[in-house]
Amino acid sequence: MIWKTMKPTSRTYRAGLAAAFLLSVPWVSAxxxxxxxxxxxLAVLEDALRGPAASYEGTFFVRIGRGKSRKSLVRCSPAPxxxxxxxxxxxxxxGGVLFVSATDGAKEWIFDRKTNKVWEGPxxxxxxxxxxxxxxxxxxxxxxxxxxxxxxxxxxxxxPKSGAAPGRRLWxxxxxxxVLKDETVxxxxxxxLRGRFSRVSFGVRHDPxxxxxxxxxxxxREGRLEPSPTVRSxxxxxxxxxxxFPSWLPSGFVLDGVDLIPYKDKKIIHCRYSDGAVVxxxxxxxxxxxxxxxxxxxxxxxxxxxPGFVSWTEDAGVLGWSSGxxxxxxxxxxxxxxxxxxxxxxx
Amino acid sequence: xxxxxxEELLSAYADRETxxxxxxxxxxxxxxxxxxxxxxxxxxxxxxxLASMAAPAAPRDLKETLRxxxxxxxxxxxxxxxPSFGQRLSAWRSALSPRYGFAFGLAAFLLVGLWFERRxxxxxxxxxxxxxxxxxxxxxxxxxxxxxPGASGPVSEDAGNDLEDDExxx
Numbered sequence: 001m002i003w004k005t006m007k008p009t010s011r012t013y014r015a016g017l018a019a020a021f022l023l024s025v026p027w028v029s030a031x032x033x034x035x036x037x038x039x040x041x042l043a044v045l046e047d048a049l050r051g052p053a054a055s056y057e058g059t060f061f062v063r064i065g066r067g068k069s070r071k072s073l074v075r076c077s078p079a080p081x082x083x084x085x086x087x088x089x090x091x092x093x094x095g096g097v098l099f100v101s102a103t104d105g106a107k108e109w110i111f112d113r114k115t116n117k118v119w120e121g122p123x124x125x126x127x128x129x130x131x132x133x134x135x136x137x138x139x140x141x142x143x144x145x146x147x148x149x150x151x152x153x154x155x156x157x158x159x160p161k162s163g164a165a166p167g168r169r170l171w172x173x174x175x176x177x178x179v180l181k182d183e184t185v186x187x188x189x190x191x192x193l194r195g196r197f198s199r200v201s202f203g204v205r206h207d208p209x210x211x212x213x214x215x216x217x218x219x220x221r222e223g224r225l226e227p228s229p230t231v232r233s234x235x236x237x238x239x240x241x242x243x244x245f246p247s248w249l250p251s252g253f254v255l256d257g258v259d260l261i262p263y264k265d266k267k268i269i270h271c272r273y274s275d276g277a278v279v280x281x282x283x284x285x286x287x288x289x290x291x292x293x294x295x296x297x298x299x300x301x302x303x304x305x306x307p308g309f310v311s312w313t314e315d316a317g318v319l320g321w322s323s324g325x326x327x328x329x330x331x332x333x334x335x336x337x338x339x340x341x342x343x344x345x346x347x
Numbered sequence: 348x349x350x351x352x353x354e355e356l357l358s359a360y361a362d363r364e365t366x367x368x369x370x371x372x373x374x375x376x377x378x379x380x381x382x383x384x385x386x387x388x389x390x391x392x393x394x395x396x397l398a399s400m401a402a403p404a405a406p407r408d409l410k411e412t413l414r415x416x417x418x419x420x421x422x423x424x425x426x427x428x429x430p431s432f433g434q435r436l437s438a439w440r441s442a443l444s445p446r447y448g449f450a451f452g453l454a455a456f457l458l459v460g461l462w463f464e465r466r467x468x469x470x471x472x473x474x475x476x477x478x479x480x481x482x483x484x485x486x487x488x489x490x491x492x493x494x495x496p497g498a499s500g501p502v503s504e505d506a507g508n509d510l511e512d513d514e515x516x517x
Contacts, residue, residue, distance in 0.1 A: 256483075261475060264469070268476065268479075270479050272483050274487050279480070279483050279484050279487050283476040283480075288469065289469050290471070291470070291473055292470040294472065294473065294474060306381075316480065318477070320473075329476050331476065331477065
């Protein structure tokens with residue numbers, strides 16, 4: 001009513017119009033940002049896998065299946081000519097460090113406080129296959145992804161071409177191209193693995209010493225991907241065949257141990273790997289053994305070494321293949337692109 | 348195609364007696380199946396080895412030997428039961444040249460090889476491996492967050508290490 005009685009030329013009227021305009025600016029710009037034209041999906045994937053050009057720091061949560069989340073502090077800086085220098089620290093509820101992985105882009109150093117073990121080896125580089133390679137496994141589509149950690153995202157859907165393999169969903173920061181949220185999705189829709197930032201800040205300066213190996217008094221030193229020659233020959237003697245090991249694993253993963261599983265009069269080799277939160281198993285059956293998949297659904301896939309199959313459990317993907325007379329099986333809650341890259345690196 | 352259904356086709360393929368469609372079927376299967384590939388290689392090698400062997404030449408004195416043998420048979424009485432055991436053995440010995448011995452040995456070797464390749468494989472259930480993986484998931488100090496088999500809710504191995512994320516995206 002007051003508005004109607006005002007003259008359009010009055011001072012109050014003009015001041016009101018200006019205030020309304022100023023107040024609407026953030027809303028309109030937010031709406032415009034939401035309606036931003038969609039970029040090319042593969043280009044966003046390539047950028048996301050390369051990592052952001054600026055240093056950052058954030059709190060990252062990892063959840064396996066229906067389990068509880070694990071909290072970690074992630075700090076990364078671009079390393080000239082080496083890719084990305086990163087440090088991830090898993091923490092307990094009191095903020096104490098449990099498990100640390102650090103890389104300067106060339107070397108990787110990992111420490112487990114609980115077992116007091118230190119692993120060292122060359123850095124594996126990007127965790128995922130490059131975008132062009134990923135597009136051979138997946139159909140990649142892009143849509144607007146809402147906000148994660150308070151930042152606008154693009155959502156990438158990576159649907160496996162083979163149908164039954166684990167797929168992935170990535171929420172990528174629109175401005176910085178950092179993957180803020182990552183889900184590994186099983187064919188039945190269950191989420192095998194979820195990782196997400198709850199907070200992230202860019203442009204943080206990090207001490208380069210954070211990304212270098214530290215001296216840990218009394219800690220035993222281990223190889224990152226293979227056991228010592230003594231353990232290797234012991235496994236060979238007890239199993240009756242030569243164990244094989246991957247030459248590539250995603251960043252942060254280390255060899256936790258090698259077991260022999262007795263089955264009838266044979267032994268199955270079980271190589272256990274972990275990055276502190278996610279576990280990965282590589283099984284090797286004795287020569288002249290046939291894998292009995294039971295009633296499990298499976299799809300055939302083609303690896304560099306020949307045909308293989310993918311299946312899944314209630315919380316992990318399964319990739320099986322033959323090498324010579326040995327059958328190998330990889331089990332982990334990871335996308336098919338990563339499982340296949342690991343499988344093809346097994347020597 | 349299953350390996351069992353391919354056995355006859357493999358042999359025919361090695362003899363080049365298959366139709367173009369059958370040949371394509373065999374080639375596609377062998378490209379993926381190492382065992383059948385090996386079988387085909389063994390068949391091809393054995394046929395090649397036999398084909399490369401020259402026909403044994405007749406002994407020079409064959410004519411003379413046959414004539415003498417015929418004369419002996421004529422001279423023998425009609426009641427006679429034929430050559431003695433010693434005579435028959437020597438006739439066999441002269442007929443068996445070392446080349447025949449080699450062919451028999453090769454055939455025996457290939458048969459043993461084929462049996463070794465085709466002896467039944469022992470089945471290892473995938474479930475044995477999946478149980479071991481699950482156990483590892485539960486035991487890993489930081490990874491122990493999965494649901495125990497048969498349990499109704501999530502179980503943490505080290506509850507003190509679990510920190511809940513608010514999980515809210517805007």
